[in-house]
Structure formats: structure tokens, C-alpha cells
Amino acid sequence: MRTTKFINKGLAAILLTVLSLNLTFGQEVVDKIVAKVDNHIILKSELEQAYAGFLSRGDASNFTGDARCMILEQMIETKLMLAMSELDSVDIEPGRVDYELDMRMQNMLAQFGSERVIQETYGKSVDQLKNELRPNIEEQLKIGAQEDNILSSVTVTPAEIRAFFNKIPKDSLPLFNTEFEIAIIIKKPVPNDAEVQKAKDQLMKIRERAMKGENFEILAIENSQGPTGPNGGNLGFAKRGQMDPAYEAGALALKPGEISMPVVSSFGIHLIQLVEKRGNEYNSRHIIIIPQPTQQDIQKSADVLDSLRTLILSDSISFAAAAKQYSDDEGTKVNGGFLSGPYGSNKMPADALEPTMFFKIDEMTVGEVSEAEIIDMPDGTKAAQIVFFKSKVKPHKANMTDDYEKLKAATLGMKKELKRSEYIKEKMKEVYVMVDPEFNRCGITNDN
Template identity: 30%
Template sequence: MNSIRKINHVILGAMILMGSSTIAQEQDSVQEAPRKPTMRLKVDGIAAVIGDYVILDSDIEKTLIDLRNQGASPEDVTRCSLLGKLMEDRMYAHQAVQDSLLVSDDEVNATSDRQIQQLIQQVGSMEKVLEFYKKETIEDFRLELYEINKLQMLSQKMQQKIVGEIEVTPEEVRQFFNRIPEDERPVFGAELEISQIVKIPETPEAEKQKVIDKLRQIKADCEDNDASFSVKAILYSQDPGSKSKGGFYSMSRETPFVKEFKDVAFSLQEGEISEPFETTFGYHIIYIEKIRGQELDLRHILIQPEIPQSEIDKARAELDSIRRQIQEGKYTFADAALNFSDEKETKFDGGLLRNPINFDSKFELTKMDPTLYNQVRNLKDNEISQPILEPDPRGGPPKFKILKVTNRFDEHEADFARDYLKIQDLALKEKQFKAIKEWMAEKIEDTYVSVGAANRSCDFSNDWVKEQ
């Protein structure tokens, strides 16, 4: 099971962001095969067919090259293990279509756009991206990325349907733990509990009003003078995720946008522009381009009020004062967090941070976010960091914080009471894995599957090779 997870992780990274530009050719191969069957088979053999999907030999070979160029070892990703993973993905996607678990073109394109923006940020320009992936035009690159993302999104929807409602009871967790031989119980690495106190520089009301007035002016220009909302978004929006595409997003009620944004978006009619409204990211206006049932095509403009340097200096000074009072014994760190921290998510828990992976209070050193690790790695027991200025990765206002390591836990063998949340997660993963295996075995029996003769000797984790 661990080796399968490792393969999945490495392959997903290659296919989505760093990735293979080759595994999305199944539609081309299906279309071309009737026209040039003999030439196609000679040049590029068919490794496997899963329902309506074709996997070519070149898909495997070129993806292997991409993965190994990224550091994957031959032991982790062999030709057979990779083919098995590609067949699994296509089985999920095939069954998703059968079960009407569809993804819209807008969803796929939005994902592709985000990935392209990330790649441009990494290498510097679209020209360098095309050069890296050996593509002549951005249209060619977008088309291939579209096919990769569509297949992955269908696959993910199907997997989520299979395991989405699976839960484990406390008794199942206990039984899972007791089944593990004592000499095989997992060892959990050294961990930390970390608390923080946050101060967010205040935005003056005058700066907020400037932004509101600007957004109202843009709204009026679009409504009264037929100005292009898309052009206005390109010119003025401060949302890095949508600015380059005219503020465009496609969303449903399940899309992970903040509540205030979704509430406004779903209150508007097609063609309507909202009044300016505030979220944690700043001030927005939304234009509804199209309503498609429970989905919206919209454009929006985000503008953030300027925070004067005087307010930034004030927030730092306040944290300095709080830090000093804790060191002098006037407050405990937890009391100071409750009384002074601006972060609602942590202040009522003594400033205690929660691990975003499992919401536990412990952070395993080898799995910590690198930025957080670098901020706390040199802190001694009872030491409080100097104020740290931290930009909001989601685009909201920056904040200052002070950090303290409130508990340290050495590397240790799993203990049921102490590590219950981690053991619960392992038990859930095992139950989900069994459900996936049972589902896959059933669908292999019910779906057209053909594995090329050269690949039938592979030791697949699933029974892909049916009796002839």
C-alpha cells in the first residue's frame, strides 16, 4: 500500500504541474486509428484499452522519462507500475462518465489557467514554459493540459464518490491498532505544538472609502457607458488568480470561495453587477456573465485598501509590548493570545496552531511547512520569537505574529491514547483502500479491458489481464 501511494504521488506531480505532456493523447489516438491503423500500430503501439480510453506505449515511455528526470527512482516507478496507475486513472474517468459525474469545460480551463500562471511564475514567461514543454503554441499547450486535467478531475470525482462517505468508528480504530503486531507498529517522528499571537495592521476608514468609491466608479462606467468589465478587471483587479483572464471564475456552491463572496454571487441575476462588498481579501464587485443551473460564470474585481506604514509600525510595536509583558510574567502566552490576538481561529485556544492536514495540535518536524519550520526551528523552550511579518498567501492583508513552541514530543512508537488521531487516519485510509480495491475489481469485470501482449506479464496490483 505504501508503494502504491508513493507511485500515485510521484505520477500526479508529473502529470499535473511539472508534467508529462504525453499521457493525454488517448482522444487523438482513438480518432486517428481508423484512418491509419497499420501505421499507428507500427509507430506507437497500444499498451492497454480501458473502456473508451486508449493508453499508448509512448504515453508510458515518455512519462517514465519525465518522472525520472524529476528524481523518481526506477524502483519506485517501473514501466509496469506506471501502466497500472494509468489504467486505474482511466477506469475512474470512464466510470465517472458512466455515472454522469461530469466536469465542465470552464472548471477544467480554470484549473489549467491556474497551473499556467504558476508555471509562468516559476520560469519567468510563457515563452519559457512553451520551450520547456517543447510546444509550438500556447493553444497546443492548453489543449494538452486540458486533456490531462479533465481526466484527472473525472478520476478524482469518481474516487471521492467511492470513499466520500466512509467513516471509522472508535471501535474500528481500536481493532485496527490491535491488529498491528507490536514489533510492526508505526514510529511517529519528533513533533511540536506551536502557539502564536497575531496582530493585523488596521486599515484606515478613509482608505477603505477610496476603494469603495473606485469600485462604484467602475460599476457605473460599465453600466452607463457600456465599458468592458473584463478590461476593467485586467487594469484594476488585484486578484492574481483571475486578473489576467479578465476576472473570470466559474463556480458552484461547492467551490471553495469565502462565504461572503458566494452569498453575493448567488444573489445576482445574469448581467447584474454587485455593489462593492468586503471579504478578508479586500473589496470586490462581481459581474454575472452567465447562469447555468447551479453554476455561475462570473467576473470580479478585487481592490485592497492601502495600509499606511504608520499602521504597520504600530502593529509591530504592539506585538513587541505584548511579548515583553509575557516575558515579565504579567500574562501567560495563552492569556495574552485570548486578550490581544487578532486571529479568531487561534485566540480562543491559547493561540494554539492546528495542523491543516488532520487538525491535530502537533506538527511532525519532517512534514512541517518549510516556512513555519524555519520560523520555529531555533526557538528554545519558553522562548518567544521576535515579531515576524507574514504576507497572506491568499492575498489578504499582511500580519505580524510572535511564536512559541509550547510542547515538544520526541520520536516514539505509536501509542493508542497519545496518537489516536493519527491512528484513526491510518484506519480510515485502510478502509478506503479496501473499498477502492473492491470497487476496482468489480468494474474490471464489467468494463471492456484489453492489455497489450507485451504488458500481460506485468505483476499488476489489480487483475487487469482477464482470462482469454
């Protein structure tokens, strides 16, 4: 079997979508089986949907080969990985499948606004969609686990990275844009006691209405400030340990149908109604009110960061240590506050920076730690932030000093792809593969 020459994450996403569930509307294809791998089939409709998705991408015009052959080959490789995962008894925990399903449904709810709109769009309820998705999600997870089993042991040495670099013709070395090393510490304001009590009082009034017989889900639609509000506050089944600890404790203390007193979690303050307990899982719905910090609360968070900046400048604590200990930004604190660039490095290309950050460091000098300032967070709230401008790398040709992490990632990727191709070539001889004569031109064979 030819090894795939056009490995692209965008195409992989298209294939996974097709293998998951057809939630698109388009021209119907007269269906037939175009390939079979062990007991798994590939339909012509799946191939055509993936091909249409490929054509919709901006870089499709740069591909000069037979796109259908390339896509079919990748689909066959995916089915081969699935077949091998079954032969190797790869097992996926049901909770992992549940988690992936819940994430997809939450994304759909955020996109469409409510279950009603989803049902009107697709003619299926959320539960029906989840039931249809389940076996395919499990297949995707098995394929991913199988690839991880094959490739997780692949590593590269500094000598291999240098050998890879030395093979690149000097006149073909890639050019890299200006790059920055930037770290941040974000402090979110804490609402004062009066605002917290105001939210609790509001929830108590809502609870009284529910206790008098008003429908909890309707009250959630009218009052809840969370993304599940339009869905009646329903969170569906969750395993123990999956939700916020305070929320989970509040939910599990209830009997089915009971409504809690206000419960304070890291997300806000909740009224919780337990729907059902089932083994290690529970189903609940909630109404959440999120107390809003005052301007004074916001300023307090800035004052905290200014005090922390003074400690950093006096070398009483490093910026990285301060970020890990005090930052409220979960995405950067584990990395010492540094923004993560491509290939696992801390170097961010200039064109990848948000405009506000680009203009911020344009006013700073290398090595400087900014004073605290109030910023707008992605969710529309306010927070305080300080910035550490560690370094700046000017535009340059690739070299081992400035671009080691990029070269390491490229070398590792090449080595993994080689091992994957060798594995597929070997297993193609062990697994039954049939390709419809219509695609004989693709040269896909198991050499049997």
C-alpha cells in the same frame, strides 16, 4: 492480477496528469492501444509519458522492478475503477467539475500571467483547454468517488494498531526526528476608514472612465490589483453561493453590461461588470483595489493580540478557544491554532517547520505564549502573531505513546490498500481486460 507493490502519491499524480490532458512537449511515440478495460483504452503514448515522468523523480533509482509494468498495472486499476463507477452509476455534479476546471485554469493563469501566454504556449485558448479537460476531470472525480465509496467504511481499532506495531521487528522501528506542538493566532490589520475611502475614490474615477466608453477589460489590466487583472478581470462562470456573498450580491444586482458602484468584500473593494446570467450561474469581471493598512493599523492588531495573551495567561480563555474565535488564519483556527503535522496529528517534525518558526520557538520554553510580534505573510502583507509552544518530543524510536497517530495512519493505510486490492481482484473477473502481448511479462491478467 498481482496487487500493486509500489503505491506512491507522486506516481498517482503523474498518472492523473497523463489521464487529464497532455500539456507537455516531448518525443512522440508511435501510438497503439496497450490495454483495454471494458470500453476504456490505454495508449502506449500515455504509458511512455507516465514512465518518463516516473524517471524524472528523485526516488526512481530506488525502484528495482519493471517500472513500465508497475505503471501499466496502476493505469489498468484506474480504468477499472472508472468502469466500476459507471456500472455503479456514480454521478458527479456539473458544478463540481466546473469548480475543478476553474481551479486548474486559475493555477495556469497564475503561472503564465495571462491567457495570451497560455495560448501562445499550447496553441489553444483557455476555453479550448477547459473543453478538452472536462471529460477527463469528470473521469478523475468519478474514480475518486468510487474509491471513497469502497474505502470510506474502513476503520481501525486500538487493538489493530497495537497488533500492527507489535509486528514491526524492534530493530526495524523507524526513528523520528524532534517534533513540536505549536499553535498560533494571527490577526490581520484592518485598513482605517481613510484608506478604504481612498480606494473607493480611485475606483469611482475608473468607473467614470468605463462609463464614458473605455474598455472595462483594459482598465482591469491597467488597474486591478488581483490575480485576474492580467486577464482583464474575468472570473468566468460561477454558481450562486460559490463567490464571496457581498461580491455575488453586487454582481447579481446588475444587468448584463452594467457596472456596479464600489462593492466591499472580504478580499477588497470591487467594480463589477456583469457579463451574462445563465440559469443558476453568472459570468462577471471585476477591478479590485485592496486598501493598504497603515503602520498604525498594523500596530493595533498587535495590541489586540497582546490583550488576548493576557486573558490566556490568566486562564480566562484557553489558547485553542481564543484561536477559534479570534484568529484570522483559516488554515489553523479550526484546529485551535495548532499547526497540522503528518498523519493528522498536531506534532510537527523539526525539518518541516519554517525557519522563522523554528528560530522563534528555539527562544521559548515549553508552555510559553509569546508576546505579539509583526510578521510577514506569504502574500507579502503584514500581520500580528502570538505563538503557543505546547510541547517538544525528542528524537526517538517509534512507540505507541508518542507516535500513536502515525501508527494509526499506517495501519489504516495498510487496511485500505488490502481492501482496495481485494476489490480490484474481484472486479477483474467481472470486467473485460485486454493487455497487449508486448506486456505479457507483466503478468497482468483477470484470471479468466
